[in-house]
Structure formats: C-alpha cells, structure tokens
Amino acid sequence: MTTKLEARGELLTALRLSRGFTQVELAAEVGISQAALSKVESGEARLEVQAWRKVAEALMVPLSAFRDVRSTTAPARIFHRKQRTTPKSAVNKVAAELSLVRLRVRDLMGDRTTTLRRHDLEGGFNTPQEIARDVRDELGLGREPLGDLVAILEDAGVLVLRWSLDTIQVDAIASWQDDSVPVILVGEHVPADRQRFTMAHELGHAVMHEGAAEKEQEAEADAFAAEFLAPxxxxxxxxxxxxxxxxxxxxxxxxxxxxxxxxxxxxxxxxxxxxxxxxxxxxxxxTGMHRREPDPTERENPTALTTAIRKFLDEGASIEDLASSAHMYPREFQLTFLEETPS
Ligand SMILES: [Zn+2]
Structure with missing residues (x-):
C-alpha cells in the first residue's frame, strides 16, 4: 500500500525529471538540501507549505498540483528502442513524461479499460506472427486491411498521444501499467507513412514484452507489426x-x-x-522514393482524449478544474492536450 506521502513524492519525481532538473538543481532552487529533497521524493519526509510553494514555482505547476495525488501503485513496463547515442537523462525525462501522462489523464479518462491482453512468447514457443493474428482475432479484425489504426487502438482502450520525442531519437514509446491501459506516445517527427508501422510495433511490445527492448525484442516487435498490419x-x-x-x-x-x-x-x-x-x-x-514515397499515407490523429476533455467542458467543467486535476496550469494543459499538432 502506498501512502499519500509516497504518491506525492512520486509525482514530484516525475515532474522534476520531466522539467529536466536533477535533485541537486531543484533542491538549490527551493533552498533545501539534496538529501532532504530525496527523502520527500521517496515519501519519507514532509515539506513545509512554504517550500512546496517554491517547488511548484520551479516546476511551473500550481501549488494545488500537490494537493490530491493518488499513487500509481503498479509499476509500469516501458518499452523503447535503446539508442546508444541517447543520453540517459533524455530517456529518463521522456519516461517521466510518460508516467505524468498516465497520472494526468487518469481523472479525465475515468475508468477506461482495455480489451487487449498480454501474450506470452514462452521462450519462442509462440511466434510474434501468431500473437499478431491472435490480437487481430481478439479485436475482431479478421484478416482484412485495417482502417484508421489510431481509432482501432483507441477503441481497444489504448491511449495514443502525439509527443515530442526527437530528443531521444525514437519513433515511439509505449508503457502498460498492470492496473491501467496501455499508453503509446508517437513522435511528432514520425512521417505519416511510418506512423502505422510504428504504432503496431509498440502494440507488439505492449502485448508481448516485459520491459525495455533489446535487439531481439525489437525484431519481434517488427515481426508482430508486419503481420498485424498485413497478414x-x-x-x-x-x-x-x-x-x-x-x-x-x-x-x-x-x-x-x-x-x-x-x-x-x-x-x-x-x-x-x-x-x-x-x-x-x-x-x-x-529515385528518392525511400525518403518521399508516392501516394503518402494520410496522417491518423488521436481523438479519444480531446473528445473526453470536450465532453467535460460541455458539461460545465472549467479548463482550470481539468488542468488542476491534471496537476498543471491551464495554459500548459491546453497546449498539451487540446491544441492540434500540425502534421
Ligand atoms: Zn521497439
């Protein structure tokens, strides 16, 4: 069981990493020692309200962001292609953004559930291709060409967001927490032609794998994606x-x-x-076609989250309320979740 203190510490850590601060840097901003900050993050110590105010200021969130924090309880499995050249700090930052996304949308998306289930490769006893066909069957997709893949994933309960991922040089990153729905962040830099394959690849990781992807898992996710999109x-x-x-x-x-x-x-x-x-x-x-393919695929855009947000707004909620439940200022909330990203 996680306590309220631990949940607050978790949020603090994720926010700090997502803003690119080390513990030493943030502690200096707040005027406390790194050891003290570390204890707050692990849920072993409290902070005075005055210090919380400085923390909130440094992290550019309202003080109320730390008022009601529920713990994420279950550990998340996060998948991303390991790039030798990507600094660890950049990876940690995106991983923190991913956990923040989960925290932030939990209230917005309510009791969203997924129809997807995990599949076991059983040490090679099941092939990624077999699992891809099983997942197609579970989602009632038969062997037909797939329409809008983002819509299919959203219908299956997956949360898809377009996200800035060029800092870690990956096309997408996925996570699936045991008590929650899978989340896929797709890089804003990914061309539409590659986006469907990228998402199918991440889906493969989510249903087949346990953690960060090595070379072998990458090949498995590619095999899954190819069979899932085009049996x-x-x-x-x-x-x-x-x-x-x-x-x-x-x-x-x-x-x-x-x-x-x-x-x-x-x-x-x-x-x-x-x-x-x-x-x-x-x-x-x-012919240059590998860079610029003829008949480019049309970009697919996620809509589930914006639809949920607009429904709340229609029902009379204010942007301030929604932003606060997402531990953010209204402006950042709007920029992050409501403004269309140009494709
Ligand atoms: Zn991968």
Whole structure:
C-alpha cells in the first residue's frame, strides 16, 4: 500500500525529471538540501507549505498540483528502442513524461479499460506472427486491411498521444501499467507513412514484452507489426504477378503500409526473391522514393482524449478544474492536450 506521502513524492519525481532538473538543481532552487529533497521524493519526509510553494514555482505547476495525488501503485513496463547515442537523462525525462501522462489523464479518462491482453512468447514457443493474428482475432479484425489504426487502438482502450520525442531519437514509446491501459506516445517527427508501422510495433511490445527492448525484442516487435498490419496469408494471395510500381502502390494504399514495408513483406512471404528485393530497394533509393514515397499515407490523429476533455467542458467543467486535476496550469494543459499538432 502506498501512502499519500509516497504518491506525492512520486509525482514530484516525475515532474522534476520531466522539467529536466536533477535533485541537486531543484533542491538549490527551493533552498533545501539534496538529501532532504530525496527523502520527500521517496515519501519519507514532509515539506513545509512554504517550500512546496517554491517547488511548484520551479516546476511551473500550481501549488494545488500537490494537493490530491493518488499513487500509481503498479509499476509500469516501458518499452523503447535503446539508442546508444541517447543520453540517459533524455530517456529518463521522456519516461517521466510518460508516467505524468498516465497520472494526468487518469481523472479525465475515468475508468477506461482495455480489451487487449498480454501474450506470452514462452521462450519462442509462440511466434510474434501468431500473437499478431491472435490480437487481430481478439479485436475482431479478421484478416482484412485495417482502417484508421489510431481509432482501432483507441477503441481497444489504448491511449495514443502525439509527443515530442526527437530528443531521444525514437519513433515511439509505449508503457502498460498492470492496473491501467496501455499508453503509446508517437513522435511528432514520425512521417505519416511510418506512423502505422510504428504504432503496431509498440502494440507488439505492449502485448508481448516485459520491459525495455533489446535487439531481439525489437525484431519481434517488427515481426508482430508486419503481420498485424498485413497478414502474410493475405499478402501472399494478393501479390500481383510481375508486380510493377503501380500494382504495389495499389497494395500499399489497400493495406496502409509503406512501400518499403510492403516490399519487405513481399520477400517475407516468398513473393520476391532476395535479388528482386534488393533491386526494389535500389530502385526506391535511387529515385528518392525511400525518403518521399508516392501516394503518402494520410496522417491518423488521436481523438479519444480531446473528445473526453470536450465532453467535460460541455458539461460545465472549467479548463482550470481539468488542468488542476491534471496537476498543471491551464495554459500548459491546453497546449498539451487540446491544441492540434500540425502534421
Ligand atoms: Zn521497439
């Protein structure tokens, strides 16, 4: 059981990291020792209201942000591609933002539940492809091409947000806390053509994996994503004889995957030889199509959270109330959750 003090400490830690402060830096701002701050963060000590005021000021949140804090209780499993070049502090910052998102939207999204369940790879006994087909079945998606993937995930209870992730050089980051719904943050920098694959990849991590992703898990999540978006059985059936670019673009549009991913799929299902696959890749890169694909996929945008917020506003809640329940000032709340991000 976590106490109120611990819950407050948890929020404080997440806010501090998300603002990019070390304990030493924040302690200096507040005028207390790092040891004292550390104890507050771990829930072992209290602070005077005066000190809380300084903390809130430094972290740019209202003092009321620390009034009603419920603990997150269950540990979160967080998945992201490990990049050797990304500083640990940047990763910690985004991980903190992710836990903050969960805290912030808990009241807004109410008792949201997910229809997704965990699947066990059982040391390779189940393949990622099998699990992808199982998840399709659980969500009632059959083997058909998938429409708006963001909408499908949101219907399944997943919280999807577009987020600035270029600092950690990953396309997306997902987390799933045991007593909650999966959260996927998709990088604002990710082109629409890659976004669906990226989200399917994160879904794969969420249903199959236990924690931070190593090389092997990355390959598994990619295999999951490919099969989830474009089941091998269907691509094999639909692959045009002597496929030319136009025929492939038709398939690209139908299945909503990039040309690059489609060609990879053609090789996976045995419709392209290794040599043909290489030739296609050379063709895509010499024509610049690997950077800018023809028939770009339309960007899919999350709507569940903004819809929930607008409903509260329609029912008479104020932005101030909602922002306060999200431990934020109204301006940041609006910028974070209500303003459309340009695509
Ligand atoms: Zn990954």
């Amino acid at each position: 091998a059985s269907e691509i094999e059936k639909e692959w045009p004889r002597g496929a030319d670019l136009d025929a492939l673009l038709l398939l690209k549009r139908r299945w909503g995957i990039s040309l690059a991913a489609l060609i990879r799929r053609g090789k996976d299902v045995g419709r392209l030889t290794d040599q043909e696959y290489r030739q296609w890749n050379i063709h895509l890169s010499t």
